[in-house]
Amino acid sequence: MSHHLFLLSPTDTPLYSLTHYSSKPTQSTPSPLASNLPSWSTSAFAGTLTALSGASSATQAHHAQGGAVRLGGGQDRHVIQMIANASLDVIEEVMRRDSAMYLKSVDKFNEWTVSAFVTPGNFKFILLHESKNDDGIRSFFNEVWELYVKTLLNPFHTMHTPIRSPVFDSRVRASAKKYL
Amino acid sequence: MPNPLATGHLHLNFPSHPPPSTHGSLALFRPSSFPLGVIGIASCSETDSLSGILAEFNGLLGSLFPKESLYPLARNCFVFESDDGNTNLNLGDSLPGLVVIPSMMGNKKIYIGTLLADLCSQILGEFATVVNRLESPLGNEYLNSSLFPLLPPMSDLPEALDNIDDSKRASLPSYNSNPELSAANGPLKRPGGLTLKRNSTMGPGSTPATPGFRSASLGVQQPAKKRHSGIGAASSHGRLFKTLGDFFLLAGRIEDASVWYNEAIVLFKASSDPIWYASALEGLATITVLEAWSAGHGLHTSFSNGKEPWTDISEKLAQAVSLYSKPSISEIESNAPLVAYLYVCAVLRHTNLLFAVWSAKGWGPLAFTTMLQPGSTYYLPPTLSHPDSTSEVNLERLTSITNISRHQISAVLSQAHGPLxxxxGARERLAALEVVAGMYACIGYKRKEAYVLREVLGCVMDLIVCAREETHESRSSRPMSGPSGLGFKTLNLGNAMQAPDQGTVAVRANESKEGNESVLRVVKHVCKVHGINLDAVKLVNIHTDAEGNVRDSIHSSTSQEETLEVEPEAHGWPELQIGIVREAIAVAEALPGYQDYPAVAQFALSALKTLYPVLAASDQHHLYMTGTQALATARRRGDRRRVEYWSGQPILSIELVPPPLARLPLEKPLSVLDKRLSESAAILPGVTDPFLYNPRKSLTGKTLFTVASNEAVEVAVTIRNPFVFDLELQKLELSTSGVPFQGKAIPVTVPANSFHPVTLSGKPLEAGTLIIRGCVVQAPGGAPREFVLPLSTDEEEERQSRRRSAIECEVGRTKYSGLMSFPWVRPSTRASGSASGATAAKRSIPRFLECRVIPEQPLLRIRRISVTHGAVMLYNGETSTIRLTLENVSPISVDFVRLTFEDSTMAPAQQALADGELSVFDTYETEYDLLHRPVFSWSNQKQEQAITPGMKSVFTITCFGKVGCSSGMIHVAYASLNKPRDSLATPQQVFYTRQLSYPLLVTVYHMLECHAMDISHYLGEELSGREAVHASGDARKIQPLLSIEDEVGWCLFSVDVRNTYGLPFEVTFDREQEGAPPESVTTLVPPGSTTRVIIPLKKFLLTAEQTSQPIPTLSDRQFVIDKAKLSDEEQRIQRELFWYREEVFKCVRGRWREAGGTRSGELSLRKQRMTLPMLQAVRIETARVQMSLMRSSGALDTDSGILSRRGRTYLAEANEFLYLRTRITNLSSKPERYRSLAITAESRTDTPLTLTLDLASDPAEHIIYEGILTAIPVGHLEPEEAREVDLAVCFVCGGSFNITSTVRTLGALGDSGKVGFADLTAIVKCET
Known part of the structure; x- marks a missing residue:
C-alpha cells in the first residue's frame, strides 16, 4: 500500500513530495467492474487515457499474471500528481467552509482517497492514500506541519523554494513509517 | 387512443444517430435508449415514384438497424411534394408507411402534428405487442435467459402462445385507454393478473456460472402460482414487471409504471438480480421527477417541507449505482462493457439530478426544466449560463441555497471515473468523459475538468490515430456513429469551450481539418488550467505583419517586459506542466489533415517561453527543435500563419559605437573663427576655462552623439539568450524614428545561455535627430517584432528600483492562491490597485537613445607624409620639415584646415604647470619652452586652405629637435564652412570639424651640452693668458678679445660646451649687441671633449622700470599666487637676475653645425643659471672706480707717472712713495639707464651722488699711508662728473699687495650703499 505526500505552495507548486510504501496490506476490495480490462488500442494516446483512468498497471498485470490482480495500481507518478493537483479543486472549496486544518478524505478519485492539511499560510499538504487511517493521517500531518514550520524558521528559506533539506526528508519518512 | 388535439405533453427525443450495434442486447433492458419510431423525410419531384422512395427508406432503415432488432417499433415516411406542383402522386395513400404531403396544403404544422401523434399511437400499440410476447411463458423465459436478454424474432415464438395470451393482451389496451382505472386498479389487479411471483432459477440460456449462485440464494419454487405450464416457465416475473414499468413510463403512464416498478423491486429484492433491480430503481427515480414536474410545472413555488424532496430520488439512484457497481463475476465475464455503461449512466443520472437541483437553486420548475429539457444540446439553467457564472461567489451561492455542496456533486461524479x-466502447467512453468534464466545468472544478479533458483528448486522438491506421489498411470508412449513442446528451461545456464533440465527429469522419480548432482549444484550455499559457506566443497572419504589426507590437513588448519583470516565482506544478506540454505537442502533431504545424510551433515555443526556468536542458532542446521544424514545414506547405517573436525581451542594451576619430565631427562655435584668442591660450588645453569651478560645465558635459548624414552609424546591441540552445535569429534590425534611416538587417545566432554583442550599422539619410527606439527581431519562420528599449534615465531607474523593491517586499506573501495566482488572471485585479502608479509611469514618456545627425561633412585622408615609418630623427635643437599631403575623398570641398600638434614633452610640462608647484622662474622657463620652442609648428597658419573634392594639398610642418621628446602627433582639423545654405534661416552658430591625426615617433639625439656659464669682469690683457693661447696655437679664440679697446666697459661671457655624441660638431656663439660690432666665436668640439667658449660682452645696464617688473607669465592663467615668500630685497635680486639673464640670452646665441655635414641647429643656453657675481659683472656699475698707482715725482694731473703695469697689476718698488689715485666717475648720468634699485631713494636718478670711499689693503701692515682709509669723503658728483682721490702710500716691504676700494653713498648702511668697486694688485720689489 502506498501513500503519496505533496507539500504545495499557495501557487500550487510542489515544494516537497514523498512516496511512502507501507507494509500494511491493501484493505480495499476492488470493484469488479475494474477487473479484466480490455486493452483497446496500442497508440500512445490510449496509453495516456489508460493511465489517467487509473488502470495502466492493471492491464499489464492482467496479462502477466491473470486472474484477480491488485487493481487500480495507477502508480504512474504523473497520474498521481494529476490526481493530487485535481483534488485541489475540492480542497479549495472545502477549506472555504471548513476552518479545520485537517480535511479528512476530502476527495476520492479513481481508487485514491485524498486527505489534506491546510496550514494557516495557505500551504497545502496533500496525501493520497488507499485505505482509511484517520488517526494515523492526522498525527502524520501534524508532525509534518511541525517539521515544516521548523524548516520555515530557517532565515535562508523562502516561501517558494523547494525543501531539499535531508533532515526534513528523513524526519518525514520516519513519521510516515510511524503513522502510515 | 387520446384525442389527436388533446392537450398534454409529448416528449419526443430526436437522436441524431442510431444506437451502436453493441447496444443491441439492451433492447429489452432499456428500451428508452433506442429509437422507437423512425420518421423518414423525403422530397419528391415528378420523376420519383413513391414506391421507389419507400424502397429507399426501407433500405436505409435496414442499414441503420440490424434485421433482428426489435426497434424501431413504428416507421413512417413523410414525402413532401416539391413546389412545382406538377407531381401526380395521388396513389400515395395506398402505400403503407408513406404519407404524402402535397405542396398546396396549408397549415402543414397541424397536419404534421397529427401525423406525429399517429406515429406515437402506433408506438404505443407496438408496446402492447411486445409486452404480449414477453408475457408468454416462453417470452418470460427468454427474458430471464441471460443478463441482457434478446427477444427472438417473431417467427421464433410459437403462434399458440400468442393466442393463449389473448386475455392478457386485452388487458393492456384497457390500461392504455383508461389511465385513471389503472391508477386505481393497479394494485388490485395484481393477484389476478400479472402477480405471479416467481423467483426462477433455471433459464435455458443462462450461463454455467449462474445456477449455483442463484439457487443458493433463492431456491424457493412456486409452481402453484404458475399460470401457464409452458416451456421454461420457471422464471421470475420481476424482469417482466420491470419491462412493463419501462414501457408504461415511456407511454407516460406514470402511475402504472410506478406500480410495476414496485412490483418488480419486491421480486428483485428476494431474488438476486442486481442489475435489473438497479434499473427498476432508476425507473422509479425518473417517475418521481416526472411526477414532480407534472405536478409543479405551473406553479413557481418550490417545495419547502423539511426534507428536501430530491433526497429520496438521490437515495434511490445511489442505491442503483451501488447495485450496478457490484455485479457478479459471471455477469461481468460476458457483459462487462454493458454493465460498465449502465453503471456510468446511473452515476451520471445521479450527478445530473444533483446538478440540476443545485444549478436551478433548488427543487423547482427550473430544476425539472433542466432535467427534462428536450433537444440535442444540454440545457444550462440561467444561473450558470451568464458570463461570470463560474465565479466562486456564484457557485457558493448556489450551494448555500440548495444545501448541495459542489464536492457532493463531485463525489458522486467521480464514481464514474475509474478503470472501468x-x-x-470508444464512443461511449468519449461521451461519458465529455459529460464528466462538462459537469466539472460547471461546478467550477477546473483542475478536475482539465484532468478529464486530457482523457477526452486521449480518446479523440486515439480514435484519430486508429482510424488513420485503418484507412491505411482499407479505404472503406467505418459506419458513422456519433458519441451521442450514449443515452445522455452531451453537455455544452459552458463558455470555456464550445462543443468539442462536434469537432470530434468531424475529425472521425475523414482527414478533414475542420474540428482541429476545437481540439486545439481543448488542449489550450487544459494547459491554461495548469498554468501554461499556450497562447503566450500568438499566431499572426502573414498579411498583417508588413506595417501595422510592427506598430502594434510596441505596447505588447513593453507590457511584456513588465510581466517578465514581475514574475519572480513559479506557478503551478512544473512536472505536470512539462508532461502536459509534451502531450499538447503530440496532440497537435497528430491532428488530422495537415498536422497543424503552426499550432505545434506555437505550443512548443509558448511552452519554451513560459516554462523555460523549470525545463530541463533536453526538454528545451526538444521543444526548440520541434518548434523550428514545425515552422519550417508549415512554411514549406505555404501556411499563411506565423508565430510572433517568442523569446522574451532579447535586447538588453543599445549603445552607439563612436565612429573612428577621423570621422567624428566635433562641434565648434562659429565665433572661434572670428577672433583668435591669444597665443598663450593654447598652452594649457582643457584649462581654458578661467574659473576653477564652473557649475555650468557639468551641464554641458553631456553632449549628444553626433554623426554626419549619409555616413554609417554603428550601434552595439547586446542580446540575451536564456535558453540552453543556440538561438537563431533570422533578422535583427534597428528600429528608429526621426530622420529616415537606412538600416541593414542581419541574421544572428546567439550562443546558448549567454549575452551576445552584435554590431548593427546603418545610414541616416538626412540631417536632424535620429531616435533609436530599439530593435526589430525576427525568429526564423516567425513574424518580426519590435522591442523598444528606453534610455535608462534617472527617473526610469528610480521607477524600476521602486518596482523591484515592491516585488521583493511581496515575495513570500501570496495574495492570490491556486488558479487565481496565474499571471493572466491576476493583472486584471491588480491593475486597479496600481492604477496611480501606472498613470505616473504613463506620464513620463520613455526617452530613447538619440543621436544628432548633421549635414554631410567632407572627409580628408592623409595621402602621403614625408617621414618614413612615421619616425623623425633629430639632433637636439635641429630643425627639419615634414611634408604632409592631404586628399579630399568626399564630394564636398574643404575650405578650412587647421593643424595642431602634440608631443610627449608637452604633457609633463603642462602637468607641472597645472600642479603649480614650480617657482616663478621655473614656470617662466617651462612656459617659454612650450610656447616658443614647440617640437612641431606650422608656419602658414593664417593661410586659407581650400581642398576641392578629389584634390590634394600639401602642408609643411616644421619640426624642432627637443631633448626628451619621444613621440608626437599631428592633428588636422578641417571643415567645410562656406557651404551653400538650403534656406534663408539664420545660420547656425556652430560648425563641425573633423580631425585627422598622424602619430610620429620622434628621436632626439642629445649631443652638445652647455654648462658652467659664467660672466666675469674683463681685466684687460693678461699676458700669461695670451701666451697660453699662443702656445695652444689657437689664435682665433682670443681674437675677439684683441679688438676690445676699453677693457673697463666689457665683461667676458664663457660657457663650457661638451660633446657627448660620437661626431664632432662645430659650435659658434654669436654676439649681437648695440653699440658694438657683431662678434662670433667658432670652435670645433670633438666627441667626448669639453670646450670653453669665451666671448666678450659689453656691459649694459637695464633701467629700473625694466628690472622691477615681475617675471611675466606667458599663459593667461589667473590667480598665480607667488608661493615662495620672498622679502623685497630677495625679490628685487631675483627679478634683476631674471631680466639681465634674458638680456644676455638676447645678445648671445649659440649655433652648432655638423662637422663636415649639412645639419645645423641652435644651441640653447636656457638651462644655464645666472648668479649674482655674473650679474654684477655684466651690469654697468653706478660709480666707476679706477685705481692706479703713480709715482709722486711726476705731475699728478698727467698719466705719465703711472707705474708700469700689466693689467691691473702694478710693479712697484718697496719704500718708494707712491700715490694711489682713485678715480671715481658717476655713470648714472644717462637717465634712462639709471634705474637701479641699488641706489636709495634720495640719491636716485640723476641726482648727484654723495660718495665716500673706503680703501683696504692686504696685507695692511706693510703699507704706510697718509690720511684715512675709510670714509674718505668724495663729495658731490654730478652725473658724468669724475673726481680723483689721491692717497700717498708707501710699501715697506716686497711682495704682493692687494688694494681694494669701495665707493659708498653717504649714509647708506651695509652692502646697499655700495655703488662702486675696484681693486688693484701691486707687486712690490725690494732692491736687493
Whole structure:
C-alpha cells in the first residue's frame, strides 16, 4: 500500500513530495467492474487515457499474471500528481467552509482517497492514500506541519523554494513509517 | 387512443444517430435508449415514384438497424411534394408507411402534428405487442435467459402462445385507454393478473456460472402460482414487471409504471438480480421527477417541507449505482462493457439530478426544466449560463441555497471515473468523459475538468490515430456513429469551450481539418488550467505583419517586459506542466489533415517561453527543435500563419559605437573663427576655462552623439539568450524614428545561455535627430517584432528600483492562491490597485537613445607624409620639415584646415604647470619652452586652405629637435564652412570639424651640452693668458678679445660646451649687441671633449622700470599666487637676475653645425643659471672706480707717472712713495639707464651722488699711508662728473699687495650703499 505526500505552495507548486510504501496490506476490495480490462488500442494516446483512468498497471498485470490482480495500481507518478493537483479543486472549496486544518478524505478519485492539511499560510499538504487511517493521517500531518514550520524558521528559506533539506526528508519518512 | 388535439405533453427525443450495434442486447433492458419510431423525410419531384422512395427508406432503415432488432417499433415516411406542383402522386395513400404531403396544403404544422401523434399511437400499440410476447411463458423465459436478454424474432415464438395470451393482451389496451382505472386498479389487479411471483432459477440460456449462485440464494419454487405450464416457465416475473414499468413510463403512464416498478423491486429484492433491480430503481427515480414536474410545472413555488424532496430520488439512484457497481463475476465475464455503461449512466443520472437541483437553486420548475429539457444540446439553467457564472461567489451561492455542496456533486461524479472506463466502447467512453468534464466545468472544478479533458483528448486522438491506421489498411470508412449513442446528451461545456464533440465527429469522419480548432482549444484550455499559457506566443497572419504589426507590437513588448519583470516565482506544478506540454505537442502533431504545424510551433515555443526556468536542458532542446521544424514545414506547405517573436525581451542594451576619430565631427562655435584668442591660450588645453569651478560645465558635459548624414552609424546591441540552445535569429534590425534611416538587417545566432554583442550599422539619410527606439527581431519562420528599449534615465531607474523593491517586499506573501495566482488572471485585479502608479509611469514618456545627425561633412585622408615609418630623427635643437599631403575623398570641398600638434614633452610640462608647484622662474622657463620652442609648428597658419573634392594639398610642418621628446602627433582639423545654405534661416552658430591625426615617433639625439656659464669682469690683457693661447696655437679664440679697446666697459661671457655624441660638431656663439660690432666665436668640439667658449660682452645696464617688473607669465592663467615668500630685497635680486639673464640670452646665441655635414641647429643656453657675481659683472656699475698707482715725482694731473703695469697689476718698488689715485666717475648720468634699485631713494636718478670711499689693503701692515682709509669723503658728483682721490702710500716691504676700494653713498648702511668697486694688485720689489 502506498501513500503519496505533496507539500504545495499557495501557487500550487510542489515544494516537497514523498512516496511512502507501507507494509500494511491493501484493505480495499476492488470493484469488479475494474477487473479484466480490455486493452483497446496500442497508440500512445490510449496509453495516456489508460493511465489517467487509473488502470495502466492493471492491464499489464492482467496479462502477466491473470486472474484477480491488485487493481487500480495507477502508480504512474504523473497520474498521481494529476490526481493530487485535481483534488485541489475540492480542497479549495472545502477549506472555504471548513476552518479545520485537517480535511479528512476530502476527495476520492479513481481508487485514491485524498486527505489534506491546510496550514494557516495557505500551504497545502496533500496525501493520497488507499485505505482509511484517520488517526494515523492526522498525527502524520501534524508532525509534518511541525517539521515544516521548523524548516520555515530557517532565515535562508523562502516561501517558494523547494525543501531539499535531508533532515526534513528523513524526519518525514520516519513519521510516515510511524503513522502510515 | 387520446384525442389527436388533446392537450398534454409529448416528449419526443430526436437522436441524431442510431444506437451502436453493441447496444443491441439492451433492447429489452432499456428500451428508452433506442429509437422507437423512425420518421423518414423525403422530397419528391415528378420523376420519383413513391414506391421507389419507400424502397429507399426501407433500405436505409435496414442499414441503420440490424434485421433482428426489435426497434424501431413504428416507421413512417413523410414525402413532401416539391413546389412545382406538377407531381401526380395521388396513389400515395395506398402505400403503407408513406404519407404524402402535397405542396398546396396549408397549415402543414397541424397536419404534421397529427401525423406525429399517429406515429406515437402506433408506438404505443407496438408496446402492447411486445409486452404480449414477453408475457408468454416462453417470452418470460427468454427474458430471464441471460443478463441482457434478446427477444427472438417473431417467427421464433410459437403462434399458440400468442393466442393463449389473448386475455392478457386485452388487458393492456384497457390500461392504455383508461389511465385513471389503472391508477386505481393497479394494485388490485395484481393477484389476478400479472402477480405471479416467481423467483426462477433455471433459464435455458443462462450461463454455467449462474445456477449455483442463484439457487443458493433463492431456491424457493412456486409452481402453484404458475399460470401457464409452458416451456421454461420457471422464471421470475420481476424482469417482466420491470419491462412493463419501462414501457408504461415511456407511454407516460406514470402511475402504472410506478406500480410495476414496485412490483418488480419486491421480486428483485428476494431474488438476486442486481442489475435489473438497479434499473427498476432508476425507473422509479425518473417517475418521481416526472411526477414532480407534472405536478409543479405551473406553479413557481418550490417545495419547502423539511426534507428536501430530491433526497429520496438521490437515495434511490445511489442505491442503483451501488447495485450496478457490484455485479457478479459471471455477469461481468460476458457483459462487462454493458454493465460498465449502465453503471456510468446511473452515476451520471445521479450527478445530473444533483446538478440540476443545485444549478436551478433548488427543487423547482427550473430544476425539472433542466432535467427534462428536450433537444440535442444540454440545457444550462440561467444561473450558470451568464458570463461570470463560474465565479466562486456564484457557485457558493448556489450551494448555500440548495444545501448541495459542489464536492457532493463531485463525489458522486467521480464514481464514474475509474478503470472501468476502459470497458466502455470508444464512443461511449468519449461521451461519458465529455459529460464528466462538462459537469466539472460547471461546478467550477477546473483542475478536475482539465484532468478529464486530457482523457477526452486521449480518446479523440486515439480514435484519430486508429482510424488513420485503418484507412491505411482499407479505404472503406467505418459506419458513422456519433458519441451521442450514449443515452445522455452531451453537455455544452459552458463558455470555456464550445462543443468539442462536434469537432470530434468531424475529425472521425475523414482527414478533414475542420474540428482541429476545437481540439486545439481543448488542449489550450487544459494547459491554461495548469498554468501554461499556450497562447503566450500568438499566431499572426502573414498579411498583417508588413506595417501595422510592427506598430502594434510596441505596447505588447513593453507590457511584456513588465510581466517578465514581475514574475519572480513559479506557478503551478512544473512536472505536470512539462508532461502536459509534451502531450499538447503530440496532440497537435497528430491532428488530422495537415498536422497543424503552426499550432505545434506555437505550443512548443509558448511552452519554451513560459516554462523555460523549470525545463530541463533536453526538454528545451526538444521543444526548440520541434518548434523550428514545425515552422519550417508549415512554411514549406505555404501556411499563411506565423508565430510572433517568442523569446522574451532579447535586447538588453543599445549603445552607439563612436565612429573612428577621423570621422567624428566635433562641434565648434562659429565665433572661434572670428577672433583668435591669444597665443598663450593654447598652452594649457582643457584649462581654458578661467574659473576653477564652473557649475555650468557639468551641464554641458553631456553632449549628444553626433554623426554626419549619409555616413554609417554603428550601434552595439547586446542580446540575451536564456535558453540552453543556440538561438537563431533570422533578422535583427534597428528600429528608429526621426530622420529616415537606412538600416541593414542581419541574421544572428546567439550562443546558448549567454549575452551576445552584435554590431548593427546603418545610414541616416538626412540631417536632424535620429531616435533609436530599439530593435526589430525576427525568429526564423516567425513574424518580426519590435522591442523598444528606453534610455535608462534617472527617473526610469528610480521607477524600476521602486518596482523591484515592491516585488521583493511581496515575495513570500501570496495574495492570490491556486488558479487565481496565474499571471493572466491576476493583472486584471491588480491593475486597479496600481492604477496611480501606472498613470505616473504613463506620464513620463520613455526617452530613447538619440543621436544628432548633421549635414554631410567632407572627409580628408592623409595621402602621403614625408617621414618614413612615421619616425623623425633629430639632433637636439635641429630643425627639419615634414611634408604632409592631404586628399579630399568626399564630394564636398574643404575650405578650412587647421593643424595642431602634440608631443610627449608637452604633457609633463603642462602637468607641472597645472600642479603649480614650480617657482616663478621655473614656470617662466617651462612656459617659454612650450610656447616658443614647440617640437612641431606650422608656419602658414593664417593661410586659407581650400581642398576641392578629389584634390590634394600639401602642408609643411616644421619640426624642432627637443631633448626628451619621444613621440608626437599631428592633428588636422578641417571643415567645410562656406557651404551653400538650403534656406534663408539664420545660420547656425556652430560648425563641425573633423580631425585627422598622424602619430610620429620622434628621436632626439642629445649631443652638445652647455654648462658652467659664467660672466666675469674683463681685466684687460693678461699676458700669461695670451701666451697660453699662443702656445695652444689657437689664435682665433682670443681674437675677439684683441679688438676690445676699453677693457673697463666689457665683461667676458664663457660657457663650457661638451660633446657627448660620437661626431664632432662645430659650435659658434654669436654676439649681437648695440653699440658694438657683431662678434662670433667658432670652435670645433670633438666627441667626448669639453670646450670653453669665451666671448666678450659689453656691459649694459637695464633701467629700473625694466628690472622691477615681475617675471611675466606667458599663459593667461589667473590667480598665480607667488608661493615662495620672498622679502623685497630677495625679490628685487631675483627679478634683476631674471631680466639681465634674458638680456644676455638676447645678445648671445649659440649655433652648432655638423662637422663636415649639412645639419645645423641652435644651441640653447636656457638651462644655464645666472648668479649674482655674473650679474654684477655684466651690469654697468653706478660709480666707476679706477685705481692706479703713480709715482709722486711726476705731475699728478698727467698719466705719465703711472707705474708700469700689466693689467691691473702694478710693479712697484718697496719704500718708494707712491700715490694711489682713485678715480671715481658717476655713470648714472644717462637717465634712462639709471634705474637701479641699488641706489636709495634720495640719491636716485640723476641726482648727484654723495660718495665716500673706503680703501683696504692686504696685507695692511706693510703699507704706510697718509690720511684715512675709510670714509674718505668724495663729495658731490654730478652725473658724468669724475673726481680723483689721491692717497700717498708707501710699501715697506716686497711682495704682493692687494688694494681694494669701495665707493659708498653717504649714509647708506651695509652692502646697499655700495655703488662702486675696484681693486688693484701691486707687486712690490725690494732692491736687493
Amino acid at each position: 472506463l476502459l470497458h466502455l
